[in-house]
Amino acid sequence: VENVRLLDRLSSRKAVLGTLYLTATHVIFVENGSETRKETWVLHSQISSIEKQATTATGCPLLIRCKNFQVIQLVIPQERDCHDVYISLIRLARPVKYEELYCFSFNPKLDKEEREQGWKLVDLTEEYNRMGVPNNYWQICDVNRDYGVCDSYPTEVYVPKSATAHIIVGSSKFRSRRRFPALSYYCKDNNASICRSSQPLSGFSARCLEDEQMLQAIRKANPGSNFIYVVDTRPKLNAMANRAAGKGYENEDNYSNIKFQFIGIENIHVMRNSLQKMLEVCELKSPSMSDFLWGLENSGWLKHIKAIMDAGIFIAKAVAEEGVSVLVHCSDGWDRTAQVCSVASLLLDPYYRTMKGLMVLIEKDWVSFGHKFNHRYGNLDGDPKEISPVIDQFIECVWQLMEQFPCAFEFNERFLIHIQHHIYSCQFGHFLCNSQKERRELKIQERTYSLWAQLWKNRANYLNPLYRSDHGQTQGTLHPQIAPCNFLYKFWSGMYNRFEKGLHPRQSVTDYLMAVKEETQQLEEELEVLGERLANLQKSQLGDNKVQSKQQDRSKQLRLSTSNNSLANTPQEYSNDLKSFPSWSPSQGDEEDSALILTQDNLKSSDPDLSANSDQESGVEDLSCRSPSGGGCLPSEDSGKDSDEAVFLAG
Amino acid sequence: MLRSGQPLPGPNRRRCREDEALLGAVLDQGERGFVIDTRSAQAAKQARMSGGGTEPKSSYPHWRRLHRPLERGRPLQESFVRLVEACADPSLSMDRWLGRLESSRWLSHVKAALSTACLAAQCLDREGAKVLVHGAEGTDTTLLVTALAQVILDPACRTLVGFQGLLQREWIEAGHPFHLRCARSAYSHARLKQEAPLFLLFLDCVWQLSRQFPFSLEFGEHLLLTLFDNAYASAYGTFLCNNEKERSLCKVKESTHSLWAWLSQPEEQHKFLNPLYSPNALVIWPSVEPQSIQLWQGLFLRWIRPSQHLDEAWAEIQQLVQEN
Numbered sequence: 006v007e008n009v010r011l012l013d014r015l016s017s018r019k020a021v022l023g024t025l026y027l028t029a030t031h032v033i034f035v036e037n038g039s040e041t042r043k044e045t046w047v048l049h050s051q052i053s054s055i056e057k058q059a060t061t062a063t064g065c066p067l068l069i070r071c072k073n074f075q076v077i078q079l080v081i082p083q084e085r086d087c088h089d090v091y092i093s094l095i096r097l098a099r100p101v102k103y104e105e106l107y108c109f110s111f112n113p114k115l116d117k118e119e120r121e122q123g124w125k126l127v128d129l130t131e132e133y134n135r136m137g138v139p140n141n142y143w144q145i146c147d148v149n150r151d152y153g154v155c156d157s158y159p160t161e162v163y164v165p166k167s168a169t170a171h172i173i174v175g176s177s178k179f180r181s182r183r184r185f186p187a188l189s190y191y192c193k194d195n196n197a198s199i200c201r202s203s204q205p206l207s208g209f210s211a212r213c214l215e216d217e218q219m220l221q222a223i224r225k226a227n228p229g230s231n232f233i234y235v236v237d238t239r240p241k242l243n244a245m246a247n248r249a250a251g252k253g254y255e256n257e258d259n260y261s262n263i264k265f266q267f268i269g270i271e272n273i274h275v276m277r278n279s280l281q282k283m284l285e286v287c288e289l290k291s292p293s294m295s296d297f298l299w300g301l302e303n304s305g306w307l308k309h310i311k312a313i314m315d316a317g318i319f320i321a322k323a324v325a326e327e328g329v330s331v332l333v334h335c336s337d338g339w340d341r342t343a344q345v346c347s348v349a350s351l352l353l354d355p356y357y358r359t360m361k362g363l364m365v366l367i368e369k370d371w372v373s374f375g376h377k378f379n380h381r382y383g384n385l386d387g388d389p390k391e392i393s394p395v396i397d398q399f400i401e402c403v404w405q406l407m408e409q410f411p412c413a414f415e416f417n418e419r420f421l422i423h424i425q426h427h428i429y430s431c432q433f434g435h436f437l438c439n440s441q442k443e444r445r446e447l448k449i450q451e452r453t454y455s456l457w458a459q460l461w462k463n464r465a466n467y468l469n470p471l472y473r474s475d476h477g478q479t480q481g482t483l484h485p486q487i488a489p490c491n492f493l494y495k496f497w498s499g500m501y502n503r504f505e506k507g508l509h510p511r512q513s514v515t516d517y518l519m520a521v522k523e524e525t526q527q528l529e530e531e532l533e534v535l536g537e538r539l540a541n542l543q544k545s546q547l548g549d550n551k552v553q554s555k556q557q558d559r560s561k562q563l564r565l566s567t568s569n570n571s572l573a574n575t576p577q578e579y580s581n582d583l584k585s586f587p588s589w590s591p592s593q594g595d596e597e598d599s600a601l602i603l604t605q606d607n608l609k610s611s612d613p614d615l616s617a618n619s620d621q622e623s624g625v626e627d628l629s630c631r632s633p634s635g636g637g638c639l640p641s642e643d644s645g646k647d648s649d650e651a652v653f654l655a656g
Numbered sequence: 657m658l659r660s661g662q663p664l665p666g667p668n669r670r671r672c673r674e675d676e677a678l679l680g681a682v683l684d685q686g687e688r689g690f691v692i693d694t695r696s697a698q699a700a701k702q703a704r705m706s707g708g709g710t711e712p713k714s715s716y717p718h719w720r721r722l723h724r725p726l727e728r729g730r731p732l733q734e735s736f737v738r739l740v741e742a743c744a745d746p747s748l749s750m751d752r753w754l755g756r757l758e759s760s761r762w763l764s765h766v767k768a769a770l771s772t773a774c775l776a777a778q779c780l781d782r783e784g785a786k787v788l789v790h791g792a793e794g795t796d797t798t799l800l801v802t803a804l805a806q807v808i809l810d811p812a813c814r815t816l817v818g819f820q821g822l823l824q825r826e827w828i829e830a831g832h833p834f835h836l837r838c839a840r841s842a843y844s845h846a847r848l849k850q851e852a853p854l855f856l857l858f859l860d861c862v863w864q865l866s867r868q869f870p871f872s873l874e875f876g877e878h879l880l881l882t883l884f885d886n887a888y889a890s891a892y893g894t895f896l897c898n899n900e901k902e903r904s905l906c907k908v909k910e911s912t913h914s915l916w917a918w919l920s921q922p923e924e925q926h927k928f929l930n931p932l933y934s935p936n937a938l939v940i941w942p943s944v945e946p947q948s949i950q951l952w953q954g955l956f957l958r959w960i961r962p963s964q965h966l967d968e969a970w971a972e973i974q975q976l977v978q979e980n
Binding site for chain 2: 409477491
């Protein structure tokens with residue numbers, strides 16, 4: 006469709022004219038104008054909702070809201086065309102078959118072996134071994150090898166040594182969805198463990214010997230303690246209500262040596278509504294401070310984040326300080342349980358704070374343990390009541406921790422944002438379906454590519470320059486402040502206002518420090534080489550000049566030209582009185598965002614064309630950072646980092 | 657950019673030829689200027705009844721008046737007190753924290769101050785127009801706006817030395833009554849009438865700028881905290897008294913040491929520098945959207961929140977830059 010206008014959210018005056026394309030996998034908006042041809046790409050999988058607004062004099066507005074919080078506002082001149090686009094997008098954004106998803110057509114041009122290697126990057130058996138199992142207390146259990154016991158669990162789970170197959174099967178029959186207690190994390194220092202399950206089908210008075218034996222087995226697997234905690238992450242009222250439906254929670258009288266604890270985290274419906282309300286606040290036009298803070302509070306979002314974090318802290322404390330094992334469950338054991346177990350693991354074990362470690366953690370507690378990615382994130386068109394930002398909340402917990410402990414994580418914010426993006430993008434096969442079983446049936450690993458391999462390949466972009474593995478913060482357990490601590494939870498504008506560049510600090514400290522670090526390293530290497538050369542020269546008069554000059558050239562290119570940190574940016578609309586001002590909103594969508602969603606087909610250059618926006622008015626100076634040629638000046642503007650995303654998605 | 661106190665037409669709408677001539681002389685032929693009045697239109701009108709007022713259009717035809725009400729005086733002090741209380745309240749649950757933060761209105765004041773300063777800066781930089789800023793007395797919100805606008809506009813004011821010069825010029829010599837305004841701070845029960853944290857509000861705004869432009873200020877948070885401390889209680893005479901006349905009468909220069917002298921000693925100065933600083937010759941336009949304005953934790957939670965991990969992070973940053 007031609008002559009479509011793309012509006013800017015903050016400044017309705019600033020609109021760009023272009024052409025809208027719909028393909029099998031993307032919506033693409035290409036700006037008119039011979040030089041720029043800036044493109045905005047949106048994957049259909051990312052589309053959360055489409056709203057057709059009332060036709061005005063200028064045309065028919067169409068609002069596309071994405072799962073990665075991008076909001077695209079288009080104005081289509083003809084109502085008829087707008088309607089066509091609307092209907093098409095509705096269909097395209099709601100695939101009914103997996104084969105329609107992008108991951109089955111995405112082709113990063115890797116050969117079969119590379120694809121396989123990619124999937125092998127994260128190996129859970131290796132991870133359990135690293136934790137220290139199997140050992141005297143824990144064994145691998147293959148009773149579920151054909152998914153016969155629990156179809157949402159993986160084929161291999163770890164259980165206490167004293168849990169026989171009979172006990173496991175018996176326990177599984179007494180647990181919602183057959184999700185029996187299994188090992189999530191083992192602390193080899195003190196043998197305490199975190200196990201996870203779903204709620205018992207206890208009703209008001211039902212008992213199950215095998216289930217009670219299962220919990221005893223968990224207790225026995227930790228000789229250092231004579232009881233275990235059983236943590237129900239639901240609010241007490243909800244858990245009690247479940248009893249009327251024949252489910253419920255563990256009765257301390259029936260299960261010997263357990264201490265039972267409720268830690269109330271609300272359910273998926275509450276969370277879905279909470280996010281919705283928060284996004285509405287984000288969409289307010291020119292909100293006052295009051296509108297924003299009240300809106301944020303009313304959404305309850307940060308309160309929920311804190312609840313998840315508090316649960317993780319409780320469990321981490323039980324394991325690390327008290328040396329007591331914990332069994333965690335919610336209702337079905339695949340939402341809140343996953344959140345809480347992963348947060349606790351992150352606090353306990355510094356390995357999970359590395360890049361590889363986080364990938365492993367997600368693979369273990371979310372992917373392998375049957376978190377319902379399809380239902381929760383809408384791979385396919387399904388029940389809207391199943392949709393909920395469960396993993397988004399976990400990812401935000403990680404970010405909140407990164408803000409409190411800036412030196413403790415190997416990765417940076419961009420890593421988290423990209424992971425979140427790809428949970429919804431369906432570009433890679435990881436986050437499809439609802440269980441390991443379904444993924445194997447669809448032969449995901451043979452037909453799609455691994456996200457972890459892709460992220461790993463580009464790990465240089467995801468590093469935290471402040472991380473040092475020998476640093477105090479990176480060792481051992483993290484202890485977030487418990488109280489008072491409300492102020493520690495901040496609104497994550499990097500995620501929820503991700504595409505509004507004008508809102509963020511204009512200069513990326515992370516990128517700058519990474520470049521500094523890199524340059525220091527280069528200089529040190531150069532120094533070494535020069536030192537050797539000097540030594541050689543002193544030995545003989547025949548110095549080899551060729552190598553040295555190459556080194557020098559390279560270092561000249563990378564020399565931090567800090568003068569390039571200066572940037573022009575534009576004023577926001579501070580006033581309506583000064584109508585004469587050509588106030589361009591700082592929040593233009595840059596091509597960097599379309600670069601994020603670039604497929605490798607569309608890659609014109611490894612760097613998106615930033616020179617288009619380098620005039621003073623639009624506020625972004627020409628910065629090319631990290632082009633594969635290794636040269637370029639320093640990124641001092643937020644957009645700079647996103648040029649890496651183009652490379653990243655190139656495959 | 658000019659600053660002054662309010663004009664005094666009074667209830668009888670007096671005129672003053674000299675004042676009109678002065679303002680007329682500022683403008684070039686055919687040029688227009690802006691008057692930014694930091695009181696609401698209504699407050700400015702009411703001021704007329706007690707002898708003050710605004711510049712009437714008829715007498716100052718080439719000046720266009722804009723009202724940007726900024727809080728001052730008792731209400732601002734109350735806002736400060738409420739914020740400090742909210743931060744220190746251990747019983748506050750998460751689902752009430754933001755509401756308490758909001759009802760202190762402190763962040764709204766920060767937003768308003770930044771917006772007004774940006775407006776002044778825009779007039780100068782984008783419109784190329786001259787600006788006159790005044791409130792009532794010309795000693796509080798006026799100085800907030802003019803000083804902040806200069807930090808936004810002028811890279812020289814963002815250097816350590818330049819910033820000190822700005823403070824000396826726009827706050828101390830311009831006659832901000834430090835002695836009255838920075839008397840007891842937030843915990844005192846004596847609610848003094850003249851007390852108001854305008855200077856703190858200014859420092860908070862500067863901190864917001866440093867957060868949004870981490871490379872553009874030569875100094876860091878430590879300097880801002882030190883200035884805050886010294887405005888209230890100091891071993892140095894820099895912030896004493898209410899104006900130059902009083903300082904002269906009290907012989908401040910002869911009997912005390914200057915804070916600036918201490919700060920500029922090499923062994924002290926490096927503590928206040930921003931390791932990420934890289935001179936930015938351009939104007940820095942902050943975003944004043946609510947998401948961009950954050951609570952200055954380093955000040956308001958200074959004694960409540962352990963800063964160890966953040967200090968370590970800064971030490972890392974310092975080291976990375978130094979190694980290079």
